[in-house]
Amino acid sequence: MNNxxxxxxxxxxxxxxxxxxxxxxxxxxxxxxxxxxxxxxxxINPVHAIAIRSENIYRDGFGEILQGGNTFVFxxxxxxxxxxxxxxxxxxVETAMAELKASDSKSLLVPIGESGVLIGIDSPGYxxxxxxxxxxKMHANTARCAAAMVADYIGKKSxxxx
Numbered sequence: 001m002n003n004x005x006x007x008x009x010x011x012x013x014x015x016x017x018x019x020x021x022x023x024x025x026x027x028x029x030x031x032x033x034x035x036x037x038x039x040x041x042x043x044i045n046p047v048h049a050i051a052i053r054s055e056n057i058y059r060d061g062f063g064e065i066l067q068g069g070n071t072f073v074f075x076x077x078x079x080x081x082x083x084x085x086x087x088x089x090x091x092x093v094e095t096a097m098a099e100l101k102a103s104d105s106k107s108l109l110v111p112i113g114e115s116g117v118l119i120g121i122d123s124p125g126y127x128x129x130x131x132x133x134x135x136x137k138m139h140a141n142t143a144r145c146a147a148a149m150v151a152d153y154i155g156k157k158s159x160x161x162x
Contacts, residue, residue, distance in 0.1 A: 004033055004054050004071055011050045023047065024078075035075040040084035044152065048075040077152075085151035086144060089115065093147045097128065112146075115154045119146060 005025045012018040012025075012035075024036040035051045037044060055073040058066040077085060092113035099110045100121055109118040109131055118131040119140075127141035130149055137153070140146035 008033065008035060008051050008054050008073075011053070012047065015050055016046055018042070018047070025051075031070045031072055033071060033073045035073065037075070037077045037081055040077070040081040042077075042081075044075060044077065051075050082148055082151075086147040089113070089147040089150045089154075090143060093119065093150065094143045097143055097146070100128070112150055115150050117150050117153065 005027050008025050009020075009023075012023055022037070022039055022042060024034075024038060026034050026036075028034065033051070033054065035047060037047055051073050052075075054071060056069075056071040058068075058070055060066055076082075089112065092115070096110040096112045096119045100108060100119065106121050109120040111118055112130075116132060117137075120129050120131065122129040122139055126139060128139070128146055129136050130138040130140060130146060130153075132153065138146075138149045140149055
């Protein structure tokens with residue numbers, strides 16, 4: 001498993017010039033490799049594309065995951081980086097949510113700034129649903145959660161940037 005972590009670190013350095021200051025690659029029990037992005041300005045997709053090459057999941061003829069020998073790879077932003085990313089969308093999400101709450105329509109979709117993501121009321125008791133490209137993509141209970149999802153889906157925007 002340590003070889004897998006080393007392989008991912010080397011690939012991230014070679015292909016994206018990312019070092020241990022930028023990402024953390026750790027292993028845990030059960031064949032899991034965790035890649036944590038430490039900086040808010042680093043997009044998750046290129047890192048994921050490199051790290052996922054080291055994932056190895058054995059399946060049976062029905063597609064069920066077989067026990068043992070698997071390597072699962074998970075990529076995420078650190079809590080600090082994720083918080084920095086969501087701050088850029090928080091005001092726009094709060095504005096859209098306020099518009100939704102003020103409306104009598106339960107089928108209204110409101111754009112979240114210029115992100116291309118729409119937000120609407122979800123089923124009663126489930127908060128909000130985020131839409132992209134005409135499809136319901138994500139569910140969020142709070143403005144912070146929705147802003148984090150928009151940041152992950154769209155990319156980083158600095159707080160105060162329009």
